[in-house]
Amino acid sequence: MKSSKKVIEESDNLLATTTRDSDLFPLVIDHGEGVWIYDIDGNRFLDFTSGIGVNNLGWPSHPEVIKIGIEQMQKLAHAASNDFYNIQQLELAKKLVSLSPGNFEKKVFFSNSGTEAIEASIKLVKSVEEKRKYLISFIGGFHGRTFGSLSLTASKPIQKARVGPLMPGVYYVPYPNPFRNPWHINGYEEPEELVNRVIEYLEEWVFGHLVPADEVSAIFYEPIQGEGGYIVPPKNFFRELEKLAKKYGIYLVDDEVQMGIGRTGKLFAIENFDGEPDVITLAKALGGGIMPIGATIFRKELDFKEGIHSNTFGGNALATAIGSKVIDIAKDLLPHIKEMEKIFKEELSNMKVDDVRGIGLAWGIEFIKEDRKPDVKTRNKVIEEAFKNGLLLLPAGESSIRIIPPLVIEEDEAKEGLNKLRKIINSIR
Ligand SMILES: Cc1ncc(COP(=O)(O)O)c(C=O)c1O
Incomplete structure (x- = not known):
């Protein structure tokens, strides 16, 4: 029975979503199995989106995560977790503290989403010192859509439309994008040079003209x-940023909401850059595709003052029991992810695209025109054709596609999807 059309019509009439595009994705999901998604009309799709980094362990989730979830649900789910104690949140906190980079004492705050993990970070860093109230984030960065996190977001203007002014005291700086160098749009320079430019920009222009460095509390970034x-910065960027931050006593907040928990072949993406942030945020994949969860891991000295921050559901027993299992499985999957990385790197590098970048199973491909302007039309056409051919892809940036399959993808599935993608690109370009 063909029924997707009716669900879409009724949903568009009744549900207040603003990012769904029924022309591009007329997809009503019925169920999923591993890397495959089935719609309610019986069509099958190979998933290269992982529900935007949530279903990292496959659809609907990893069998062991489902098992733990059911067991925990039968025992205890909500546990008034910020007022009483439960063992599950303690165990997950222990894992996050011991596995995250940084050889210093840490604490954890649990919430229910990425944006909440960022909001908690904002309160943490701003409440340390009376004088330091300013924040810095990167152009192109995305940190969420509530007022604090939206203020740090500098992704698309539409995300901030009609609701401003937002939280004051945020300065934005260029991100070291090697393919779209903010200073040499048409040129190429050594990655280290690009990093120097960003650091100089911060020191000379931001601290020199816009805000005194000793009034800046933190710099927020995505690794x-x-x-x-899916912009991968030069390898030395975060080490250089850390030197600068240390010099001026500024904290670094590493937003791992999309890249964390194994996506890049390391548990934390910042480990690929040898970074040691003061605060790390997680969400999305930590919930195993089952429970919403957010986590803010931070240097102990930043700790919240009494009564300053809390919530109702954060750290509930079900979400944290699932989170612990997700971490264990993701850890075991790291060698597999590095194996799969080779296939994606090799295959994508041989496609007719203008840029390929990525680590682990986090890949971006970009399309530009002859004048280097974004080729949005080609990008959208590739996504549309892929969908028609049973391959699910999502856009990112102005004219890029993100390729983020579930981390459990096997070689034959990876090759099937990549072959499909190559054929589609060849038929369009
Ligand atoms: C890097 C990053 N930070 C924060 C968020 C916000 O997370 P949520 O949608 O769970 O609020 C996202 C969501 O895409 C994200 O990618």
Whole structure:
């Protein structure tokens, strides 16, 4: 029975979503199995989106995560977790503290989403010192859509439309995008040079003209910009940023909401850059595709003052029991992800695209025109044709596609999807 059309019609009439595009994706999901998604009309799709980094362990989730979830649900789910204690949140906190980079004492705050993990970070860093109230984030960065996190977001103007002014005291700086160098749009320079430019920009222009460095509380960054287009910065960027931050006593907040939990072949994406942030945010994949969860891991000295921050559901027993299992499985999957990385790197590098970048199973491909302007039309056409051919892809940035299959993808599935993608691109370009 063909019924997707009716569901879409009724949904568009009744549900207040603003990012769904029924022309591009007339997809009503019925169920999923591993890397495959089935719609209610019986069509099958190979998933290269992981529900935007949530279903990292496959659809509907990893069998072991489902098992733990059911067991925990039968025992205890909500546990008034910020007022009483439960063992599950303690165990997950222990794992996050011991596995995250940084050889210093840490604490954890649990919430229900990425944006909440960022909001908690904002309160943490701003409440340390009376004088330091300013924040810095990167152009192209995405940190969420509530007022604090939206203020740090500098991805697309539409995301901030009609609701401003937002939280004051945020300055935005260029991100070191090697393919779209903010200073040499048409040129190429050594990645280290690009990093120097960003650091100089911060020191000379931001601290020199806009805000005194000793009034800046923190710099927020994504280790790889996700919504911004899967932009991988030069390898030494975060080490240099850390030197600068240390010099001026500024904290670094690493937003791993999209890139964390194994996506890049390391548990935390910042480990690929040898970074040691003061605060790390997680969400999406930590919930195993089942429970909403957010986590803010931070240097102990930043700790919240009494009563400053809390919520109702954060750290509930079900979400944190699932989170612990997700971490265990993701850890075991890391060698597999590095194996799969080779296939994606090799195959994508041989496609007719203008840029390929990525680590682990986080890849971006970009389309530009002869004048280097974004080739949005080609990008959208590739996504549309892929969908018609049973391959699910999502856009990112101005004219890029993100390729983020579930981490459990096997070689034959990866090759099937990549072959399909190559044929589609060849038929369009
Ligand atoms: C890097 C990053 N931070 C924060 C968020 C916000 O997370 P949520 O949608 O769970 O609020 C996202 C969502 O895409 C994200 O990619």
